[in-house]
Amino acid sequence: MYGQGIARGLLVTMKHIARSYMDDIRYAGRKYSGEGNFGTRQGMQATGSYTVQYPDEKVAVPERFRFIPFLIVEDHDHPERPGHDWCTSCGICAKVCPPQCIWIVRGRNPQTGRPVPEPDAFYIDIDICMNCGYCSEFCPFDAIKMDHDYELASYDRTSAHIFDKQKLSKEMSHWKRIAPTTALEEMQARGGWEHMDIIREKAKAERAAARARKSAPKQSS
């Protein structure tokens, strides 16, 4: 019969309307509160269509989410080197960056002129950055990571959109907070929560101590 197809289609839309209200009733009173309900509404089980009430509720982004990169620095309460850069200015992020939006000035010791493993300056032009995540993927020192903060809209780009080192630097605890699993995996690969250089130095010192211990009795005997 002509018109049957349309009628059936309209039944489907009716069902959708009804379902949304059914779910409203099912989650009555709890709809806009409670952490667990949010996951249910946005997950596979949800039957109606739900609007995220941004900015009163925001979909938290997953761990691997990538937006603008940031540089990891030691926590402010780190016992040995608070606020120290993890970046060693090796330049790999600048090399793998597809649109070439990273500028690094390699650090130098002002006395000797020798390169030191930290950047003097670090710039990212976020008007060029394509959020691809290569810098964080290929950084051998886990010093640059992709941030989760997407609320960056601004009125003026000339002043606000070239991020310098100060603006890029965030503490290690921030990374541990926004990406606990990934941070843990990286820690295991590195062998500790410290920077790779420190871990390596400690291992070196330990090896040297062990060698000293080994050789010491030999000499005495």
Next chain:
Amino acid sequence: MMDVVADKTQLDISASIELLRERWPDAISHDNRDGFSGIIVDPAQLDDVALAIRDELGFDYLSSVTGVDYLGIADHMEVVYHACRTSGGPALVFKAQTGRDDPRVPSLVSVWPGADFQEREAYDLYGIHFDGHPDLRRILLWDGFDGHPLRKDWQEAYFEEEHKPFDSRWPGGQVYRAEEKNVFGKNVRYPDDLDLGRLNDVSESDLYQGLGLGVDVQALDSDGLRTDRLVVNLGPHHPSTHGVFRMVVTLDGETIASLDPVMGYLHRNHEKIGERNSFLHNMPFTDRLDYISSMSNNLGYALAVEQLLSQGARYSPPTYRAECLRVLMVELTRIVNHLWSLGFLLNDLGAFFTPMLYANNEREKILDFFEATSGSRLMCNYMRFAGVYRDIPERIRSVANLVNDKVRDYNTMDYLTEMVNERLPRFLDEYDTLLTRNEILRERTVGVGVLLAEDAIALSTCGPLLRASGVPYDVRRADPYSIYPELDFNIPAGKNGDIYDRFLVRFQEMRESVRILKQILPRLEQSQGEAVVTKIGHTPRVPVGEAYGRVENPKGELGYYVVSEGDPKGPQNPWRYHVRAPSFINLTALGPMCVGHKVADVVTILGSIDIVLGETDR
């Protein structure tokens, strides 16, 4: 006699080449360069050879045409053709070489009409003249543009260095904006002999001259009623052109007399930038080709570069789990894309937004999974050479970071299983009820925009557009890659080649994708714990040679033609990086399909081709 002909169309590539060589011993030579394959044909004989390739050897489908500039290597230009059989099998590569000063090659539009836009592109970007081409105009840039940008000696305004990485970034990274280096503060470069006297908007005159508006109005109408043809511009800003696409339509009353697509409004110089990038740099750029299905774009490019890498010594192919993950992502992408395209096809038909919203709801669920796995909803950048970026996470979990952040936490495999086994099939059934038998939809689509099978093949169309015309040509079957040979799925094909068939084919493809996904999930469970990527570093040494990696993208056959210069000490950049974009080539069929229909059908026909401008214009 018939048997011999039938045999010839079954010959494999090397036997075909031998046969051609016997026929034209002087005009055809093997391409003996290291890592290259195929034959080099003398341009003078190109038409005859092409006819023989099509008619005698059965390579009826011209997949890709592109130019290459070998400045500094051999100092000639080359036009590279990839011809395939719709019955399946690898591509026959043949090339024509011509000097750089006045590059001329005979046009093959008369043999394969699908070469039309591709030759115009090569003319636009390389300045290669195709003798005998019916309408050799610029296609991506405008008339009057200075130079042919893909030539190796052409430099743009913001040119910094020949190859990335740029030296100015490290170790003395003085930050600057590229516009600071230009007096105009813009990305402009004027020729030294700039004639300021004639700067009217002349760039469109050629276009209108090509429309045949000079027809005698009196002769048009013999009944004495005075009618005139009317030119209507659709786009580049038009809600139904799916981006910045423009059609110049000549109307006779309400009937379309001719339709001329105008492109290039999103020409982002993908290939020029791609030749400056390193091989790895190009991966995130491929995301932005067909920005709805970034995962499959990644896969095509990865396959092309892996072909090159596999000729080198230190390369191990992706693991089984990596292949499974690739297929998982690619098939999910197919569903995402078809949901989107069907939603918008309905939008174009006037079913404003409801089908789109329903489809988008499911799409968002898949995007959530993409975001949790790869880090981004659209620009996934997930495939790597010899593997994928990372394994799927154990849990799709978000972490509160901003104020009012609400967290989600699902087990990934449960999420996928639920989606593939229940939610998607249920949704597809529902969507089927909603749309497929809708009378209005049928009235608008059945018998509209018909493309016959022979035309579809001749015009080099691909994907659902080709299959709806009754040609079951799918790269997953015709030239299999990844683990598709061991998967069980059908290639849906239509009968009539109208919009409704394309709609049905897309629908059926989604169901087939769900079927593939159901086979992938147990394989993922079994291969748990396997490595997903063989690390080959960020600048792998890519051996010299050419490669053509092609995949069945949701929109059709996506091909990457990559040439590596292969200097082990030099920068590791592709010498040539060409994208055979399905959306671009499918548009060749738009004009022929629209002629004779009403103007209201244009947007529907365009919607049924399912183009994406990032890929069309690159």
Next chain:
Amino acid sequence: MAQTDLRALQDTEFPVPEELQANIAITSLDKIYNWSRRSSMWPLLFGLACCAIEMIGTAASRFDFSRFGFEVMRGSPRQSDLMIVSGTVTKKMIVPIVRLYNQMPEPKYVLAMGACASGGGPFKEGYNVVSGVDKYLPVDVYVPGCPPTPQALLYGMITLQKKIDGQSLANLDDVPWYGVGPSEPTPVPVLGPDIIDPRQMELIREQAQQAALEAPFGARELPAWVNPAEVAQETTVVEETQDGAEDGIDPATAARIRKREEAMARLAARRAAKGGQ
């Protein structure tokens, strides 16, 4: 014009000092005016590239920007208040974009969505790419990201609403459309050998004349930039050499040390890559 009219609106019950009268009426009017305007911003239905997909995603039911009064997307520029430039602006496309902008009735706003629209994005170096729509149009809000997620776009829209809230009828510099008469249309660029901005004709002519005298056309040398740390180092090196030649490091040695350090860094990187596997 506005000021004389507004005086009539004032309440005579409460005496207001002469010099404040205009301002007080404007403030309360501003509030109503801004509220009504920011709560019915209709964007132009107009997508350019990848970001358009996220823009449509924002319009769809999950994020739904009509909650903020971005109610309907209008296909016609005559009916819209906001132009969301969602994607890469090419030279070929900037011509229609400027035309569309000129056709929008005032007050009108431009939101540059994504890296490409703000500053060219990853395609900035391309020969057909306009490095930022603000080269041709006044942009009110920039939303970074490639592409910005729907929530980032929503944040950008809220930022725009905040900007509107801060506008005042009294401040004509801030909001040109409260002035008398319609404002001048933006000149439409011309596609010549490369794109030509009519506002720069004088400059182009000047440069063309110089180019005839074989000066580079349009290129500008950036002033040499010196790393402050290096300046400090040079001076100290000079001091050291004055103190005693043995302690100072001659350039050749410094270069050797630097090379070794670089090699060490590379080695460390390679080891780390292996270790991370």
